[in-house]
Amino acid sequence: MRIGARELKIEKRPSLSGWHAALISIGALLVALLLFSVLFVLAGVDPLEAYRGIISYAFLNPFGLPLTLNRFIFLLLCTNAFIIPYRAGLWNIGMTGQLYMGALAVFGVLALLGARRNGSVAVSPAILIPILLVVAAAGGAIYAAIAGALKGKYNINEIVVTMIMNFIAFWLVSFMIKEGGPFMGRGGEGESFQLPEALNAPLIAGVPFTLLLALGLALLLNFMFARTTLGFQIKAYGKSPAAARYAGINPVRLPILVFAMGGIMAGLAGYHYFAAVPGVYKITSNYGYYGDLAFYGIICGLIAMGNPIASIPVALLFGGLSIGGRYIQGKLHMSFGVDYALLGVLMITLVGFQYFYNNQIVLKTNRESLNKESLDVGVHSPES
């Protein structure tokens, strides 16, 4: 496209800095909001008012903000459950199943300690809550490691395995909590028994402590990828399994390890939603909804380009928009699910904008200045 003596051209981008990636994502967000305002206009709603409502409820309102934060914690854990195997070039689609197994492990331990029968346990919460965290992590890790082992040992596609294992876990939960199941609640209303009140996760300013846990783990993962031997091995395997094997990285152990680590994250997400969110404290009858929500971890992980730090703002945004969207839908009496529609449009634009990860728009003045480019011996792009 020409504008006077200048010309707009699309060129290949030689490299992408984290800073550029963030700018591209913000651009995508703005475009998504612009596109979605068309839907608001068609529904007879003033888009500015709608967005003001969404944002103020999600991030400023004393009722909305805790909801956003609880959802954020859940999404952040699910995102990192996806990111760890993703950095090793493997796809964990099984956060759903893994978080169910984490939750089942927690309620299993409680059932063994008599919580279902007595409504309380004899062990001090200061000891038992850390144990429950470990148990949730282990439940997710062991379940996920099965997929990793099948991948590493027999090269069975991990996407298919984790996907199938989601269904197994879903029906297992159903069996455990529905009528006659070992974790059935007292009323038998298709829910698990209630977490003993003493074991409700401690709150910090009204938010479960799992917030610090999820943020801390994201920072820890970032450190792991940047500095540790294990992080190096994961990255090497992710970029080139053949080269990693040449360099002595164990091609069977590594997939097991990254899936187990991802499973830890998902298992903790299960603990968070069913044992730490105020007002829940049980495996609810609509547990499938949270399982579906876990899939947003994949989207968030891809948008964050596998970076655990970048996953923090992304998960916060998705958590906030889904809470705010649902609120505004009720408030303005809209006829469609604003939360999922908004996330859907955002997802599509973010994916579309990934084009700019590899390409950039440049403004050129004239051809003369180009000829002065130096010849850089040794380093050369598409050549040879």
Next chain:
Amino acid sequence: MTKELLAGRERGATILELRGITKRFPGVVANDQIDFEMRAGEIHAILGENGAGKTTLMKILYGIMQPDEGDIYVRGQRVKFHSPLNAIELGIGMVHQNRKLVNAHTVTENIILGHPNAGRVLNLRRAEQEIDELCRRYGFKIDLRAAVWQLSEGEKQVVEILKALYRGAKILILDEPTSALAPPETKKLLSSVEAMADDELAIIPFITHKLPIVLSTSHRVTVLRGGRVIARFDTSSATEQSLAREMVGREVLFRVERPAVETGKPVLQVDNLSALSSRGFMAVKNVTFTVREGEIFGIAGVSGNGQHELAEVLAGLRKPEAGKVTLDGAEITDAPPLARWQAGLGYIPSERNAVGSIGEFSLVENVAMNYYFDDKYARNGLVDYANIRKLTEEMIVDYDVATPNADVKAKNLSGGNLQKVILARVLTRGPRLVIANLPTQGLDVGATEFVQNKLIEAKKNKAAVLLISEDLDEILAISDWIAPMYEGEFMGILPADEANRERVGALMAGLKSEREAQ
């Protein structure tokens, strides 16, 4: 520009001309004002090191890339190629170095694939007759009904050439035509190329390092360096020295010293080793040999005779079927790769992009591939990147790697520079055993000399060196022992002073005794 000096016959007029071809990539001018012309019946070689701009020029000639500036004329007509189809229509054919053939199909099927006259219903018999006629005219011998996967590299190349000819090519681009061929195959190819030139075809071989072939076959040579035409010779007035000087920009000695080093203890002992190929046939059959401190053991052979599988077994990347391998007296037959690295192995793989390096990694991270398990560079589970960066920067200086800094991604380095990084990374560890699998394949004259000297240096430092090469001259130049390999077996193990080109060439072609060779 020099005058046409073709002996004897009056040759055709100019059929292809490039004027002022320029192509830029971010940060690099790959082709800078290149002028070039071809006459019918001429073999005009284009010579240049890696990164000189050959690949770009080739892609422009064949319509894969479009030049930023400059014009192409075919038979005096200015033309613009939007895709290779345009180039093919104008009679330009390309023989790729990385063969682009369908392995499961027969030779004939591959040749007619995509041909406009093939139609919806194949007339294989008619096609076969036509192809047969081409074979007879230019002296190609090939079974048209064989499946491509059964063919040798040389035969696959013949299929590529026939494919271009069958589509009516009058101008034939050959990309590194002899790089994967054994000496006898090379000889056959060159006589066919001459027959085609006699038949008024114009032939443009692009060549990196086989200078003798340029001298013996071509009529003219154009030398590229840094994207420009540096020199143009009539081949009759060129020498190997003068070509190399223009290519590299300095004098190149075609002689590497082979110092006698006192050999010591055996380092690698291989006893009756057998291994399967990935396709499931026995690729290595009962191989037994020993490599000692301070010697280079060269395995000569045409690709596909089991050398690659042997190297992989020794590096721990392939399971042996039978036999025993020891390194410094300790058995490592079933040891995983990491244990071998720690025991003193240094493996330089032939696939430098796919296995030897990680393109998306920086040079620092690529160097870390051999140091992340080393106590000096990784402690308490943490990689000491600062220390590895220092090491990488030293390697860049010591091995003269052309790169702006240590943070450049490996994929942005040229083949020769990448190989230097891999070599530096492996040799700096001071390995007891160096396995170098095709270490100079695809490298230019300067880089080849460098790599060979480094292997000799490793030998002087008391390492045992196992060199696997398809380049017979390289094997003869630097090895102390030479084992020609054919169909998975060693055809003998000769000391360097008993080996010569003819003898080793015959053995690697599968002729067991010397009587057979004559």
